Amino acid sequence: MSSAIRDMMTLTEQDDVISLAGGLPDTSTFPAESYARLMANVADQACARALQYGPTEGLASVRECITQVMAAEGTQVSAENVLVTAGGQQAIDLVTKILADPGDVIIAEGPSYPGALPTFCSYQADVIQVELDADGMRIDALEEVLERLDREGRRPKFIYTIPNFHNPAGVTMSLPRRRGLIEIARERGLVILEDNPYGLLRFEGEPLPSLHSLAPELVLYAGTFSKILSPGTRIGWVVAPPPVLDKLVLGKGASDLCCSSITQFFVAEHFATTPWRDYVRELAGIYRRRRDVMIDALAEYMPPETTWTHPRGGLFIWVTLPDYIDTSDLLARAVEHRVAFVPGRAAYIDGRGGSSMRLNFSGVKEDEIHEGVRRLGDIVDEQVAMYSTLSGIPSRRSPAAERTSAESQPDAEMARVLRLPRRA
Numbered sequence: 457m458s459s460a461i462r463d464m465m466t467l468t469e470q471d472d473v474i475s476l477a478g479g480l481p482d483t484s485t486f487p488a489e490s491y492a493r494l495m496a497n498v499a500d501q502a503c504a505r506a507l508q509y510g511p512t513e514g515l516a517s518v519r520e521c522i523t524q525v526m527a528a529e530g531t532q533v534s535a536e537n538v539l540v541t542a543g544g545q546q547a548i549d550l551v552t553k554i555l556a557d558p559g560d561v562i563i564a565e566g567p568s569y570p571g572a573l574p575t576f577c578s579y580q581a582d583v584i585q586v587e588l589d590a591d592g593m594r595i596d597a598l599e600e601v602l603e604r605l606d607r608e609g610r611r612p613k614f615i616y617t618i619p620n621f622h623n624p625a626g627v628t629m630s631l632p633r634r635r636g637l638i639e640i641a642r643e644r645g646l647v648i649l650e651d652n653p654y655g656l657l658r659f660e661g662e663p664l665p666s667l668h669s670l671a672p673e674l675v676l677y678a679g680t681f682s683k684i685l686s687p688g689t690r691i692g693w694v695v696a697p698p699p700v701l702d703k704l705v706l707g708k709g710a711s712d713l714c715c716s717s718i719t720q721f722f723v724a725e726h727f728a729t730t731p732w733r734d735y736v737r738e739l740a741g742i743y744r745r746r747r748d749v750m751i752d753a754l755a756e757y758m759p760p761e762t763t764w765t766h767p768r769g770g771l772f773i774w775v776t777l778p779d780y781i782d783t784s785d786l787l788a789r790a791v792e793h794r795v796a797f798v799p800g801r802a803a804y805i806d807g808r809g810g811s812s813m814r815l816n817f818s819g820v821k822e823d824e825i826h827e828g829v830r831r832l833g834d835i836v837d838e839q840v841a842m843y844s845t846l847s848g849i850p851s852r853r854s855p856a857a858e859r860t861s862a863e864s865q866p867d868a869e870m871a872r873v874l875r876l877p878r879r880a
Contacts, residue, residue, distance in 0.1 A: 474828035477796040479623065479771055480819030481683050485739060490730065497729070498721045510717040512709045514540020514693070517724035522693045525679065528733065529655050531669045533677075539694050539704050540715050543687070544653050544680035547694035548616075549575050550711070551649050551676055554703045555613045556581045561605060564616040565593050567774070567803030567812070569623045569651065572616060581613070583805045590765070592629025593617055595636040602644065614647040614676070619667060621654040621770025624803050624814035628768055631664050638671045648675045653683045654770035656736050659744035661768045673697065681723060683771070684736050689719040743771065746817040749825045757833025757854045759840050771818040776800075776811055778851070781839050783813040795831040833857070 498506050513519070519535040526533050541547045548571075556562060558580035564572065566585030576583045584605075586598045598615075605612065617637070619629035629637075641648050650667040668677040680692035696704060708714075726732060750773055754764055761778040777783065783799040790796060800809025817825055837857040844851040852858070 472794050473791070474795045474820060474824050474831070476815045476817070476820060476825070476828050476832075477798050478816055478819055479683075480816065481687065481739065481771070482742060482819055483686055483688070485742060486686065486735075494722055494725045494729070497725050498718070502721055506718045506721040508717055510714045510720060512705055512714050514538070514715060515717070515720045515724060517728075518691065518720045519693075521723060521727040522679065522695075524727065525656070525681075525684070526666075526677075526695070529652075529663060529666060531666045531677070533668070533672075533695050537695050537698065537701060539696070539701055539708060540720065541692045541694055541708065542712060542715055543682055543690045544651065544678050544692040545571055545575070546708075546711070547678035547680075547692050548572050548649070548651065550694065550704050550707045551614070551678070552576055552579050552581065553707050554700070555647070557613075561610055561612040562614060562616060563598070563601065563612045565618070565622070565625075567624050567800065567809055567814075568616070569618060570798060570802040570814075572651070573803070573805060576616075577805070584612075585805060588622070588625060588627060590627050592619060592622065592627055592633045593637065595633055595640065598637070598640065602640070612646060614649050615641065616649045616651065617667070618651045618653075620652055620664070621657065621767050621772075623654070623770070624772050624798065624800075625774045626765040626767035626770060626772045627774075628661075628664070634664065634667055634670060638667060638674065641674050642671065646674070649678065650675050651678045653678075653680045656684055657740050657743060657771070658769040659740060659747065659767075668695065676700065684739070685723065685726065685732070689716075689723055691715060691719055691723055740769070743769075743818045746820070746822055746825055747773070749822045750815060750817040750829060753826045753829035753833075755855070757830050757856050758836060759854050760852050762836075771816055773815045773817065774800075775813050775815055777813070777836060778840065778843075779811045780843050780847075781836065782810050784810065786813075786835060786839070789835050790832060793831045793835060795828045797832070830856070 516535065518540055519538040522538050523533055523535050541550065552575055556579050560581050562576050562581045562583050564583055564585050565588045568585060573583060584601055586601055587594050619634060621628055648667055652666060668675040677695040681689055694704060747767060754775065759778065762775065764773050764775040767773060784801055787797065787799050798814040800812030801807060803809055820828065833854050833856060837853045840851045840853050
């Protein structure tokens with residue numbers, strides 16, 4: 457399947473496109489003077505080591521930083537159980553590489569992270585997606601899938617989930633669902649891959665325990681510095697029990713020997729000399745305001761049949777348009793109007809999600825968010841009007857379009873017609 461991640465990264469390089477597509481944090485918030493100071497310290501204190509190969513497991517100082525990040529979310533881990541990876545994406549790849557053989561079943565949410573699905577498919581796994589709702593993965597639907605697999609004599613290699621501020625759905629798995637998932641995994645002896653890039657980017661509500669903290673013996677944990685520091689560092693991690701970690705280290709070494717020592721030293725220096733939690737809180741405040749702007753714009757520019765999620769953190773809103781609108785087709789029209797998003801089908805294996813789309817609010821300024829959603833709204837209104845004309849079924853347009861239409865009506869006094877007598 458074509459990678460939506462690859463396609464949208466190409467779009468982000470076009471300066472005149474308002475990209476609501478990528479999962480981009482706002483790196484402009486990181487002070488340039490801080491970066492210069494941190495790298496100067498690295499050059500002064502550890503230049504030779506920063507320019508050298510490093511251990512496959514990652515620098516000990518960075519692994520300690522990772523334990524700090526996880527402790528900030530209430531998850532206590534030992535640095536010995538941490539493997540530093542090239543972003544969270546490599547963590548997903550390595551877990552799939554060591555656990556899944558061609559034809560093996562991997563269970564994921566539906567929709568799911570558009571970057572994980574191509575990874576699973578590249579190892580020829582059979583991906584089965586379980587529906588989610590506002591409380592995350594539906595445990596009743598998961599049980600139905602597992603019972604069907606039992607009857608077929610098949611056993612999933614692992615369950616992949618993004619419990620906090622889901623990508624792309626924006627929802628958060630409730631505490632009862634988390635406990636239910638752990639109970640099922642424990643009863644059936646299943647492994648869970650918990651992907652948690654956004655957990656510290658909370659806007660509202662109380663933090664919930666990670667799946668790893670509830671059952672460290674069953675849960676492999678993937679994290680990244682991409683969303684709380686910089687994606688350019690390409691530093692993520694995976695936490696696993698020692699027997700599994702040993703296999704992951706072998707897979708990592710075969711892939712790239714080790715992560716960049718330069719960026720690892722940068723991360724370690726940042727944590728040693730900077731109040732990193734203050735920076736994360738600052739990011740969360742910025743992203744909350746941008747989320748609110750996007751939700752307000754959606755209410756103004758999208759037709760009444762449109763629905764969207766209300767994320768309590770993270771980077772994404774999942775928008776579902778009227779079912780007669782195909783967002784894959786809509787994207788081509790949107791790019792002509794210099795705005796981009798991720799079509800919903802990229803988050804499914806089986807072609808579902810045709811009327812949905814993922815919008816990102818973290819990487820775009822507030823005025824651009826408003827303008828980008830306005831442009832999308834104009835295109836959607838065109839589709840609504842066309843459908844109404846062709847089908848004969850009245851459809852309501854967005855509040856903005858209805859208002860514009862009303863304002864364009866002639867004044868009642870001006871609309872009076874003077875009737876002249878017919879000629880003889």
